Amino acid sequence: MxxxxxxxxxxxxxxxxxxxxxxxxxxxxxxxxxxxxxxxxxxxxxxxxxxxxxxxxxxxxxxxxxxxxxxxxxxxxxxxxxxxxxxxxxxxxxxxxxxxxxxxxxxxxxxxxxxxxxxxxxxxxxxxxxxxxxxxxxxxxxxxxxxxxxxxxxxxxxxxxxxxxxxxxxxxxxxxxxxxxxxxxxxxxxxxxxGLKGVLGVGLSVRMLSGDAHSSYAAILPSAAWRLLRALQTIKDEDENILIDGFYDGITEPSPEAIAAVEALPDDAPEWLDTFGVSGFVKGLDGEDLRKQLTFQPTANIAGLDSGYQDAGLKTVLPAEAKAKMDFRLVPEQRPYDIVEKLRKHLDKHGFEDVEIEVLGAVNPYRxxxxxxxxxxxxxxxxxxxxxxxxxxxxxxxxxxxxxxxxxxxxxxxxxxxxxxxxxxxxxxxxxxxxxxxxxxxxxxxxxxxxxxxxx
Ligand SMILES: [Zn+2]
Known part of the structure; x- marks a missing residue:
């Protein structure tokens, strides 16, 4: 050679x-x-x-x-x-x-x-x-x-x-x-x-008014922004549990070889902390537990939030519409289109039938x-x-x-x-x-x- x-x-x-x-x-x-x-x-x-x-x-x-x-x-x-x-x-x-x-x-x-x-x-x-x-x-x-x-x-x-x-x-x-x-x-x-995790990317949107209104009408008109925030709140709790019914169904323990491989990976936690300027990780995780969380756990991430006015100064507006983009990283037993269905049922169950879901990306996981x-x-x-x-x-x-x-x-x-x-x-x-x-x-x-x- x-x-x-x-x-x-x-x-x-x-x-x-x-x-x-x-x-x-x-x-x-x-x-x-x-x-x-x-x-x-x-x-x-x-x-x-x-x-x-x-x-x-x-x-x-x-x-x-x-x-x-x-x-x-x-x-x-x-x-x-x-x-x-x-x-x-x-x-x-x-x-x-x-x-x-x-x-x-x-x-x-x-x-x-x-x-x-x-x-x-x-x-x-x-x-x-x-x-x-x-x-x-x-x-x-x-x-x-x-x-x-x-x-x-x-x-x-x-x-x-x-x-x-x-x-x-x-x-x-x-x-x-x-x-x-x-x-x-x-x-x-x-x-x-x-292997790679899968992903489901969705756009969530809710429209409450036919057009933006003067914000003084917030006293009597419904707010799309608050409604979307409340819908998002139902998806994940403060302990990182994803609350969609059946979200974790079928997920099995990783194989002993897979666990051993993750345990043998270098500890790059200090590098993460430094790169992102944070003092700690979710749930206080560290060491092997942190690497296992990163490798083996699915996620529910808010990738974007959008409603109303964000330019210079203040505009007193009640926005007609609110939008979010979310991505869910999925582990080998999960399938994106199954998660879409479960997300739809979840939002309906919580009274958010009006929150629309648009699928933006769907990739199956593999290992x-x-x-x-x-x-x-x-x-x-x-x-x-x-x-x-x-x-x-x-x-x-x-x-x-x-x-x-x-x-x-x-x-x-x-x-x-x-x-x-x-x-x-x-x-x-x-x-x-x-x-x-x-x-x-x-x-x-x-x-x-x-x-x-x-x-x-
Ligand atoms: Zn690439």
Whole structure:
């Protein structure tokens, strides 16, 4: 593998320039910004790196997936097939004033490269392409068949992905899958995650008046803002219990291996406290209990609240309408559309039939078996590249559409990537280091090599 690693190192400037091309092209799926060009930029980059690439229309007028296929240089009919899941869409850039550089003008400051998507997930795409190009240049091709699935709607909840998988899933099937993410943690240990929580995102709204009224009429007219607040109050209590009937139904104890893996994770509580400027966590949690809460417990979060006037000074208004956005992070036994039904029943039961629910995002949770051979292969290769055993998270607290690949298409999934907690993903000043990029690229290369050897 030394010639492959040397190629990755000696061509790092070119690889970073390719990554910069991707970052320079905005692709904010939530706001549909940049998608006139972004799928084409992604497709062209796959083609330039040796893939047959296609812009795949997504059902329900979704933002397109870009898909690439590269056959093994020898015996492609019998060679195993590896799928890399990535996404070329990014999070919104606001608050823009907290960025030190233009989010869509990639900038190097010291050893860090800044820009929206530099880490999540364009950096992972770039690192994987760097690995693949090394095989092509050094050995005339890749040793296994490779599929690159680059989604365009991951950051806005992958809401159309299940329909795409139902329509064309067979095309994307592979013998194993490497997910986005993974990399190093705060202790510089390699880390892998083997699952993701699901999510249900909803908009809640209530309208009480045909139009805003003078606030003196609050003496006699009903308030939408107060009504929505009262409805929200019924959903969660002060001890973090979610009060929707049946919300926790079917949730089982995590496996002993999953619990042991969480216990073995590093204690990053001080970092959290420092990052968010808080003096403690909910319920006074700390240590292993804190990590178990983060990994194994579902949530009910208010992501946004909106009613009436919030600009300068005072406007004495009684707003006609109030709105909230909520997201529920779900654990493996839960399903988002089941939770919507339960939320509807809950609001009705409490007399809030007039509070409307709009589903904004729904992703099933997923967790890979910690003992699967695929997880072992990826863990062993991580140890070779990083020089230390990886720490494993049974599932991340965040969400992604692993279920559609792991469960619906039935392939084992593990992670490998360029991540580090200092990358500020989803936040202002998102960045990577060249070192993280190189490690991620080398790990991708070694996975390709071992997979081709052991999975034939
Ligand atoms: Zn991502």
């Amino acid at each position: 030394n010639e492959i690693y040397s190629h990755i190192e000696s061509h790092v400037d070119e690889s970073i320039q390719q990554l910069f091309e991707l970052v320079r092209q905005p692709s904010i799926s939530t706001q549909k910004v940049g998608f006139d060009k972004a799928p084409g930029v992604m497709k062209e980059l796959l083609e330039r790196n040796g893939f047959d690439a296609e812009i795949v229309p997504v059902p329900n007028d979704g933002l397109p997936t870009v898909y690439g296929y590269m056959a093994a240089s020898e015996n492609p009919e019998t060679a195993p097939t590896l799928l890399f899941y990535c996404h070329y869409d990014v999070q919104p850039v606001d608050p823009l004033d907290l960025w030190d550089t233009d989010p869509f003008e990639p900038t190097q400051v010291g050893d860090r490269l800044y820009g929206r998507g530099m880490s999540d997930d364009k950096g992972n795409i770039g690192a994987r392409l760097a690995a693949i190009r090394a095989f092509i240049d050094e050995r005339g091709g890749v040793p296994c068949n490779i599929k690159m699935f680059c989604e365009g709607e991951e950051e806005s909840g992958s809401i159309n992905l299940p329909d795409l998988i139902a329509e064309r899933g067979d095309d994307f099937k592979a013998d194993a899958c490497i997910w986005e993410g993974g990399g190093r943690n705060l202790n510089d240990d390699p880390f892998m995650y083997l 890979t078996d910690l003992n699967s051979p695929w997880v072992q292969l990826v863990a062993e290769t991580a140890e070779e590249i990083y020089g230390r055993k990886p720490v494993m998270t049974p599932n991340m607290a965040g969400t992604g559409p692993m279920f559609d690949f792991g469960d619906t298409l039935g392939m084992p999934i593990a992670t490998s990537g360029i991540d580090h907690p200092s990358h500020k993903i989803h936040a202002p000043n998102e960045n990577i280091t060249v070192e993280d990029f190189l490690l991620g690229a080398k790990h991708a290369a070694l996975i390709i090599e071992r997979f081709a050897r052991d999975w034939g």
